[in-house]
Amino acid sequence: MKNVAIIFAGGIGRRMNQKALPKQFMKLHGKEIIIHTLEHFQNHERIDGIVVSxxxxxxxxxxxxxxxxxxxKVSDIVLGGRTGQESIYHGLKKATEIYGEEANVLIHDGVRPLINEETITRCIDSINEHGTGITVAPVTETIIRVNEKELIQDVIDRSNCLFARAPQGFRLNEIMEAHELAKKEGKLDFIDSATLMQWKGHKLSVVEGPVENIKITTPMDFFTFRAMVEAKENANLFGE
Structure with a gap:
C-alpha cells in the first residue's frame, strides 16, 4: 500500500500582511516554510510520494x-483552487492518476511545518487499522459558546474537546468519493477534509500530535514557529 502526502499550499497570506509573497514562501533561517514542511515527508521512510497543490x-x-x-519524492505540482477544498481535490486527482486508488493519503497544510516523524507514522498506522487518521491536540484553554447577541450561552467542558490539526489521513478512493459527491451536490465550503468525510458518513479516528503543530497564519504564528525552531536548535547544540 502506497502512502502519499498531499500538501496544499494555495493560500496567499492575507492575515500575514504580505502584499506580494504568499506565506508558504516566507523564510526562516534562509529556508522557505513550505520546504520546512516538505522535508518532514521527504525524510519519512514510509512516505512513497508527494503531490503539492x-x-x-x-x-x-x-x-x-x-x-x-x-x-x-514530489511527483507533481498542480494548481490550487479557489478554496482549500478545491486545492485538495486537485491534488487528490493527480495522486489517483499517479498512484492509483488503492493508496493511503495524508493531507497536510504547506504552512504547518512543526509536524514530526512520529505523528506521520501514527497517521499511517491509523489509516491502515481504522481507515482514517485525524491529527489532534488537546484543548488547553476554556471554550465558550455565544448566542446571536454575542452573549455567553454556555461554557463547554474542554475535557471532551480537541483541536483538529493535520495531517488528516484517509484511503484515497474514499476521500475521492467524498469530494466527487460534494461537488455533485454543490457543497464546496467544507472547512477541512475531516468535516467532509464526516458529512459523507465515515467514522474518524484521532491521532494525538504535538501541541506545537500549529498552522502559520498570522505574524504571531510565525514568531512562535521561529521560537520553536530556535529552541530545538539550541537543545541540539547544548545536548539538552
Missing part, C-alpha cells in the same frame, strides 16, 4: 525550490 503564479518558483533542496 500550489497557488497560481508560483508553481515555477516552487519547482526551483524543490530542485534546490532535493525534495525528490
Amino acid at each position: 500550489c497557488v497560481e503564479g508560483w508553481v515555477e518558483y516552487l519547482e526551483k525550490l524543490i530542485k534546490k533542496y532535493r525534495i525528490t
Whole structure:
C-alpha cells in the first residue's frame, strides 16, 4: 500500500500582511516554510510520494525550490483552487492518476511545518487499522459558546474537546468519493477534509500530535514557529 502526502499550499497570506509573497514562501533561517514542511515527508521512510497543490503564479518558483533542496519524492505540482477544498481535490486527482486508488493519503497544510516523524507514522498506522487518521491536540484553554447577541450561552467542558490539526489521513478512493459527491451536490465550503468525510458518513479516528503543530497564519504564528525552531536548535547544540 502506497502512502502519499498531499500538501496544499494555495493560500496567499492575507492575515500575514504580505502584499506580494504568499506565506508558504516566507523564510526562516534562509529556508522557505513550505520546504520546512516538505522535508518532514521527504525524510519519512514510509512516505512513497508527494503531490503539492500550489497557488497560481508560483508553481515555477516552487519547482526551483524543490530542485534546490532535493525534495525528490514530489511527483507533481498542480494548481490550487479557489478554496482549500478545491486545492485538495486537485491534488487528490493527480495522486489517483499517479498512484492509483488503492493508496493511503495524508493531507497536510504547506504552512504547518512543526509536524514530526512520529505523528506521520501514527497517521499511517491509523489509516491502515481504522481507515482514517485525524491529527489532534488537546484543548488547553476554556471554550465558550455565544448566542446571536454575542452573549455567553454556555461554557463547554474542554475535557471532551480537541483541536483538529493535520495531517488528516484517509484511503484515497474514499476521500475521492467524498469530494466527487460534494461537488455533485454543490457543497464546496467544507472547512477541512475531516468535516467532509464526516458529512459523507465515515467514522474518524484521532491521532494525538504535538501541541506545537500549529498552522502559520498570522505574524504571531510565525514568531512562535521561529521560537520553536530556535529552541530545538539550541537543545541540539547544548545536548539538552
